[in-house]
Amino acid sequence: MNYPVWQLEFLGGGFLIAVIAIIHVYIAQFAVGGGLFLVLTEHLAYRRNDQGILDFVRKHTKFFLLLTMVAGALTGVGIWFTISVLNPSATSTLIHTFVFAFGTEWTFFVAEIVSLFIYYYTFDRLTKRNHLTIGWIYFGAAWMSLFVINGIIDFMLTPGAWVENNNFWSGFFNPTFWPALFFRTFFSVIIAGLFGFMTSSFLKDEELRTTMLRYSAKWLLVPFVLFLASSWWYRAALPPHIEVIIFQKMPQLRPFITLFLVCSGLIILGGLVMAIRMPSGLSRTMAAVMLVIGLMYFGAFEFLREGGRRPYIIYDYMYSNAILKNDLDSVAEAGILNTAKWVEHRHVTPANVQAAGRELFDVLCLSCHSIGGPLNDISRQVRMSSPEELNLIFATMGWERPYMPPFAGNEFEKQILINYLNTTIRR
Amino acid sequence: MDAVSLIPTPDALQVHWFWLHLLLTLTTFLHFVAMNIMLGAGFIAFATPFWRGNDVMPLNAHIAKTLPYSIAFTINLGVAPFLFLQVLYGQFLYTSSVLMAVYWLSIVGLLIISYYAVYIYRLIDDKSGLGRLFIGAALLLLLSVSFLFSNNVSIMQMPEVWLKYFSDRTGWLLNSSDPALIPRYLHFIASAVAIGGLAIALYFEIRKRRGATDGEEWIKLGCNWFMVATIINFGFGFWFLGALPENAYDPATLYGKLFFIMIVGSVVTIIPSVAYAQAGRIIPATVWALATVLLMTLARDILRLTYLKPYFSLRELPYEPQFSPFLVFLIAFVGGIYLVGWMLKTVWNAKEVT
Numbered sequence: 001m002n003y004p005v006w007q008l009e010f011l012g013g014g015f016l017i018a019v020i021a022i023i024h025v026y027i028a029q030f031a032v033g034g035g036l037f038l039v040l041t042e043h044l045a046y047r048r049n050d051q052g053i054l055d056f057v058r059k060h061t062k063f064f065l066l067l068t069m070v071a072g073a074l075t076g077v078g079i080w081f082t083i084s085v086l087n088p089s090a091t092s093t094l095i096h097t098f099v100f101a102f103g104t105e106w107t108f109f110v111a112e113i114v115s116l117f118i119y120y121y122t123f124d125r126l127t128k129r130n131h132l133t134i135g136w137i138y139f140g141a142a143w144m145s146l147f148v149i150n151g152i153i154d155f156m157l158t159p160g161a162w163v164e165n166n167n168f169w170s171g172f173f174n175p176t177f178w179p180a181l182f183f184r185t186f187f188s189v190i191i192a193g194l195f196g197f198m199t200s201s202f203l204k205d206e207e208l209r210t211t212m213l214r215y216s217a218k219w220l221l222v223p224f225v226l227f228l229a230s231s232w233w234y235r236a237a238l239p240p241h242i243e244v245i246i247f248q249k250m251p252q253l254r255p256f257i258t259l260f261l262v263c264s265g266l267i268i269l270g271g272l273v274m275a276i277r278m279p280s281g282l283s284r285t286m287a288a289v290m291l292v293i294g295l296m297y298f299g300a301f302e303f304l305r306e307g308g309r310r311p312y313i314i315y316d317y318m319y320s321n322a323i324l325k326n327d328l329d330s331v332a333e334a335g336i337l338n339t340a341k342w343v344e345h346r347h348v349t350p351a352n353v354q355a356a357g358r359e360l361f362d363v364l365c366l367s368c369h370s371i372g373g374p375l376n377d378i379s380r381q382v383r384m385s386s387p388e389e390l391n392l393i394f395a396t397m398g399w400e401r402p403y404m405p406p407f408a409g410n411e412f413e414k415q416i417l418i419n420y421l422n423t424t425i426r427r
Numbered sequence: 428m429d430a431v432s433l434i435p436t437p438d439a440l441q442v443h444w445f446w447l448h449l450l451l452t453l454t455t456f457l458h459f460v461a462m463n464i465m466l467g468a469g470f471i472a473f474a475t476p477f478w479r480g481n482d483v484m485p486l487n488a489h490i491a492k493t494l495p496y497s498i499a500f501t502i503n504l505g506v507a508p509f510l511f512l513q514v515l516y517g518q519f520l521y522t523s524s525v526l527m528a529v530y531w532l533s534i535v536g537l538l539i540i541s542y543y544a545v546y547i548y549r550l551i552d553d554k555s556g557l558g559r560l561f562i563g564a565a566l567l568l569l570l571s572v573s574f575l576f577s578n579n580v581s582i583m584q585m586p587e588v589w590l591k592y593f594s595d596r597t598g599w600l601l602n603s604s605d606p607a608l609i610p611r612y613l614h615f616i617a618s619a620v621a622i623g624g625l626a627i628a629l630y631f632e633i634r635k636r637r638g639a640t641d642g643e644e645w646i647k648l649g650c651n652w653f654m655v656a657t658i659i660n661f662g663f664g665f666w667f668l669g670a671l672p673e674n675a676y677d678p679a680t681l682y683g684k685l686f687f688i689m690i691v692g693s694v695v696t697i698i699p700s701v702a703y704a705q706a707g708r709i710i711p712a713t714v715w716a717l718a719t720v721l722l723m724t725l726a727r728d729i730l731r732l733t734y735l736k737p738y739f740s741l742r743e744l745p746y747e748p749q750f751s752p753f754l755v756f757l758i759a760f761v762g763g764i765y766l767v768g769w770m771l772k773t774v775w776n777a778k779e780v781t
Contacts, residue, residue, distance in 0.1 A: 004596070074539050081524070088521035092438050092513070095438075095513045096440070099510065100756035107759045109503060115770055118770055
């Protein structure tokens, strides 16, 4: 309404953001749990006085640094860039509400990169004690970043009392803040184990390799029970109306729930198998498979969280298409073509009826539907029902179809949009 | 349709705009310094073999060693101004980003590739042969990223070009119609080369003070790059000035007056800086040069206000005070500085020159 719409067709419907977000969050969670993995493993090396383990920590740090510092940090910037072009209104709300939370997170980010660089380059230059302290500073800063960003991410799903009082703290310590924090913390420890498999499996010395693989397996298996408990708590903390929608009224989310459950089993199983002594080639393959399973596991969760937020981008406040819940009635009365700022065809004539239909589609639907792409393709959706049925679908948006916002245009605009869908899109 | 009707409604600030702008200007300055070091040193590492042939060691090895850091810090220090910019100017910035969305998002990919290219450059021993391919690729990508940033700034400051959206909504717009775009860009790049040169001199100066003996030649080389690039940059600067709308430096207006003072101030500070550098006094040269960068950062802020004057004023932004998050941020900021200081001190005290 307020901003121009970027006509992203094939990669739309959430595909672009999903790809970047899942990669980013996976690496970013690794950046937290992996930090703990580094220091605790270094402690272990000193305790056992084992140079082999210390060398392993060093190698693992290099891999860790290259992955988290570059791909992790840049995909993080990537998420910002992406949401700000896909949904500038929501980004603006988040930024204005949480500017100082983001700012605080940034200071932790600075501490993170300084400590990580120092940690990597000073293995034999600093005293053991100072080196470990730097490692702990890294982990502390990384976990604090998680703490802060967790508040902002969960705000979008459960903004809680913020919707009424507009208070920073209500939004930040929202109803799912604590369960999500535990959930993500345990998950990041599990991911540390998964990446631990990866670097361990490359160790040449068989004895050491088996030791480190078993050690990494503990990272995965020990927090697992706690992780499952926290996901249960997470679900229980969801406000009832959101819980019902996610688990009962959105058939399109069911495959992700199944995937999540299946991967839980696979992770446990894989963790146990990795503890068995095996040749290095096999353990490398297994480690790679486990990493992919971890990614799918986490991807399934993120899809649930993002998908479960529909039809909102900020629950009970702003719909995915950036229309505010409170504005819905007044917009519907005045009409989209009259109220949206970035619309060209305010007066519809036979000559521009298709173009006006396209503009309505851009403003109201493009945020969730791709055109011809892999996710939520509108051409496929339209072809699944007859031209007449579209009227019914529009009437039930936001009600029997709770995953879509109510149609926000007026009666005339509805016909123009349906006409556009039945002609240009259906073709 | 006119541009004014397109400008999105801004969201409310939580503290007075002054604080946010202070943070914006301060962090932009830090980002510029890091960016200048990164881009300038990269440029010099690439260019020097063209006339020195193989005789670029150990200079290029040192640049190769530090480039991954300077890229990481440039990005890290870019995050903060990007945040505060969105708070104050989001309605302009988001719009321009949407208009050039494809280019804008490509920045992320370009940066990832250039980082890994720099990393490979570091691993390659032959810095003036095969290595040049990698530093060249990295440099080219970083220069493209800079150009895209200049473009975004240009589009965001000129709502009158936003109407182009209606002829291309797919995110492939650049602002070729802005006469100030190219000189603005060149002015930034030349500044980076100059500051990069000075940074090289400073780097070797510090090593010298800690006992290294290989520095003299490179201190000289850095200072010469600093001087030559600065002289060239006077040219770009005047070109840029000439391409600006006239009211930018109109002394009858407040912004014009301030802008004029900043420009004169930056000339007044860069001259002693170059002179000190030529005299081999690197520390005072650096202090003066930092003053210039700061003044230029301020001039840039004022210039943005001039561009946006017909559409916008900071005082008109909605304001709904909530101070406690600001306080938390300040505490974290101070705590962060303390921690970073402690870590650097610890390393400094432990590290011998290698």
